[in-house]
Amino acid sequence: MVSKSKRAAALVLTAVLAAASLAGCGGTTTVTSGGTQTSGGTTSSASTESNAGSGAGDAVDIDSEETIKTIKDAMAKEAEATGGKISMKLWCSGDDLKFEKKLIEEFKEKYKDDRFEIKIQASGAIGEDAAGGKIVESPQDGADVFNFADDQLSTLVEAKAIAKVANLFQNNVVKNNSEDAVTVCKINDTAYAFPKTSDNGYFMYYDKRVFKDEKSVENMDDMIKTANEAGKSVYLNLSNGWYNTGFFFTAGCTVEYKDGVQTADYANEKGLAAAKAMCHLAENIDKGFVGTAGSAGDNAAVQQGFANNQYAAAIIGTWMGPAIKKSIGEENVGAAKLPTVLMDGEQKQLHSFGGYKVVGVNAFTKYPTTAQTLAYFLTTGESQLKRYACRGLIPTNNEALQTKETVKNILDDTDVQVDIQSDPALKAIDAQRQYAHPQGSSVGGKYWASNIGGFGSEIVTAKGKISDADLEKKLKDLVDQMKG
Amino acid sequence: MTQSQSSKEMATGYAARTKAFNILVYVILAVMVIVWIFPIVWLILQSLRGEEGISTPYFFPHEITFKNYVRLFTDERFPFLRWFFNTLFVAVLSCVISTLFILMVSYAFSRLRFKSRKTFLNFGLILGMFPGFMSMAATYSIMEIFGLKQQLIALVIVYSAGAGLGYQVAKGFFDTIPRSLDEAAKIDGATRNQIFWQIILPLSKPIIVYTALTTFIGPWADYIFVSYFMKDNSDNWTVALGLYQMLGNQTMSEYFTVFCAGAVVIAIPITVLFVIMQRFYVEGVTGGAVKG
């Protein structure tokens, strides 16, 4: 679609879109009423089956002149209602604020038009961990476009506070990003978010001075012993549901979140085995194992632990990489998949949550097209690459992941040699991937609202000395709580 | 043993016992002061700490520096200075309005007799028993209707609109002023308006200072309402919310020492104010609260 007359191009584009939407939901444009019971509940009319790679015509070239013009026309129409001004809010992590602001400038430049003026206010006040909750709380006060961690997606969809990914971008998003990343952005086969980075999971950072080779970081029990001999500890936050759920996955428990119902079969022998494995580790508290962040929170605990030479290894994610490197020196930092833990008398590979950071569009935005376009722009392969160069956050875009070239750091105009495949953190994430479980389909808001963290906390406080009967009772309570 | 001797011995024995007792009191006081001041000293030391992170395994920082204070006032991500002036603005305005309201209401209830006075008093008593922030979601919606969503003025309104309910202490104080003063003035032809401004208020310095002090300090320490009302609008945060945000999971290890610096900066003026005004505070509260 390069050298056709503009009108023809617009026609073709519309036709393609119509075809895509026909292929998807087998009907005309869908009007769904997302309201009270009168509307007949949740009709799944929006279940647009994504058909990645099913035809070259599906993915539209977003950067073609014609598409840009069509988008601008839609933006101009939206701007009319507010006097030619598009005024939006973006929420991102405070750490990323500077970078996102740069990208916003590029976005404004790309979609500049005489008919409207774009104003986007970026704020780092509501971070990725809190954004979903705040949007649900009062969608009309929330940002038009927001960055969030994928575990909040189900809550957002349930509250009908997030818009589905526009048909225009959907096939591009599906085709260009890794399969896993796309899966977590979907609920009931509808894509609601734009994958941005693949670092919302955890693995293990360790001190190479204590753990000399890769073999020494394979087994949790050995690691604790080695660390203790060196006068240090291994950190795994059992008091946090995000980390301790890995034990239940390891034991083979199934956790599912569907249609607003949270199920987790923890109240059985498998759940008990997981709990006892946690107890087994907690017995080593003060003897080479740290199982809680205390009142400080994960990041602060890990930072302090390495800075004060107390930790030899920690189970945490990429975001703590820079701080750990600063504390013990880059050359001493190793990254690996999670170790094995003793469960039911045998060593089993510890499972984890593998998550993504994604971008969503507020369903109640006054400028849906602009917001969708911005969300797409912030998550293209190019933007993801820039993000990696500036912030070290690992992309989800297939092409970006394979890139080996020099990229400009747009924050300080330096050149960065990018070779993501050789990033030790990425290697660790990749190694852990087959044991990592996506969050969107397995856990919903009720899971986090339950006392899953408190459960681990109790084990830690009791230093693992809890009777089986007590554990069973607690597990039963936990499961009841998740049901609501 | 003569009479005088024994009484003398008794006296010296008594004096010795008193002295011993006093020393014991000194020791207890000293220990208590150390316990009470310890966290404050720790706070100040942390604010001067050069090492990063949330805590050190030793009491005295190895590196003493003022860079946390410099960072406090220059940091882009946490614009403390802006929050400081926001808080000052809200505190001054709500202090003026609240003090006026409290004095007006308590004067009316204390010195004036009117038909529905008892009803109003009971009404106030009942309202005061609802948890303060129980209805903040609704208050937020009301602010939205008035177009004051996430505005500083909304905070002023929240802090001062309900101020009238805090009449008890000031009313108790007014109750203690002899009524004969009013009677005399009335005979001289003064209206109740004039009595309020020209006779009662000049006699009420302690309670005015007390009321002003408590209403001024309120906004500096309030976290609940600001956090709910300002949400993401970080331009309009106050120091309490701003500083609390520094201790978020993402930023705590980097900003903890800066937080301590900020805490010291806002604690100094309030502490000085409080220490200077403590006489009025005591007079106000003992004259009012206790006598109900």
Added chain:
Amino acid sequence: MDYLDYVQMTKGQKFAYKLKSFFAAIPKVIVKLFMYIGYFFKKLFTIIGTGLKGYGYRFAKGDIGTKLSFIIMGAGNMMHRQIAKGLIFLATEVAYIWFMISFGSVQISKIFSMNVDVFRDGSTIVSGALGSEPPLKQENMLGVEEIVNLDTLDNSNKILLFFVMTVLISIAFFAIYIANTKSAFATQQQLKEGVKPASFLAEMKDFLDEKFHVTLLTLPVLLLMLFTVLPIIFTIFMAFTNYDKEHQPPGSLYWWVGFDNFADVFYANPMKSETFGKILVWTLVWAVFATFTNYIFGIILALMINKKGIKFKGFWRTMFVITAAVPQFVTLLIMRLLLGDNTGLNAMWGTSIPFLSDATWARITVIVVNMWVGIPYTMLISSGLLMNIPADLYESARIDGANAFQQFTKITFPYIFFVTTPYLITTFVGNINNFNVIYFLTGGGPSPSNYYQAGQTDLLVTWLYKLTVNSSDFNLAAVIGIIVFVICAIGSLITFNNSKAAKNEEEFS
């Protein structure tokens, strides 16, 4: 029983007396509570009755002007030569009618929009939902999902709020309406008796003298109504809806569920009701300990500082005042770090004492830290009081040969206790509502698995806050708010009615 009788009792007698009177008070208070409720309704009906009687009487005996004012407000005043006042009444009526037509009636009609409710047991009935127009989604030509009715869609919150507002405005209007008929009739009587009705200026001037209370109270009461009473009523209504995580307007509307939420808290939902029971017990335990530890140790500290022969009184006092002056959220957050599992003291000592992470430890810690926070205040207040104790009491005690300790137990403490009873009530109620200490220090934790959205040091109010902010269970939060209110009301009623200060209020007047 007299104060002096009480002082003369022996220790054992005093204790027995206190115990007796405490338990004796409970049934009395409950009876009293019902008496109050009965009394309230009796009074209400009397007021309505006399009101109706007066209303009818005024209409029957009124002249044309007065009769007209029953329909056209201000007509009576205008015809009785009070033009300005009459116009004000008229303007009020016009404004009210305009308000109801353009706005109020819509809000009232929306509050009971028809909707199908599915109840817990699966039965369905047609009843009221708050609003009938949910967001309508549509895709534009780019396949972008838009909400087409963004400007007109219903928001249950706004509907409920506007409804309460309309009702309050209507009540206020009704009061003005009655005042209008009264005023019309009064001026009619005055004219009949040959008295010239007061001029507008004279009536205005009266607001600075005879009616000065109106001038003083109008603005504070008006703002109180708008920003305190209105939200409270709104929140009470919320307790009867299903406004929770799954019903967040405007995305999805909420509707009336009757007493379901109360049932949940008290028995229907085992998780919630157990959590409530445990938190309630802890709240009361906490309030008792927090109040009395501060109170007793504060007085002892004040006695030590003010003891004869102790030097540098100002210094000692200032040292403690400093800690009271530093904003609480600062000191408490610092304490949190100081007492953390692997920070502060634990880091310095190389230990891992679970100050805040073990339930028993955490409960003791919050009470101790609360002493740290509160004792300076009590010290300041009781310092002031100590100076007010009549010197002759000590004089006579000394003549009777009482030693210092006896003087304290026989005079100082009873006196202070006697004078500060109202203060104690306020502190007790304040401690039930003590948000800061718990929230900043432990955040309510540690949280065991069998608590719903709460931890073992959570008070009812911090639970309320968490329900509002963390889990968006607004309906449950409203129920808890109402319960806290009831507890505070009963607590205050018990003590307030028995305290001398309440009975003596009129003595000063």
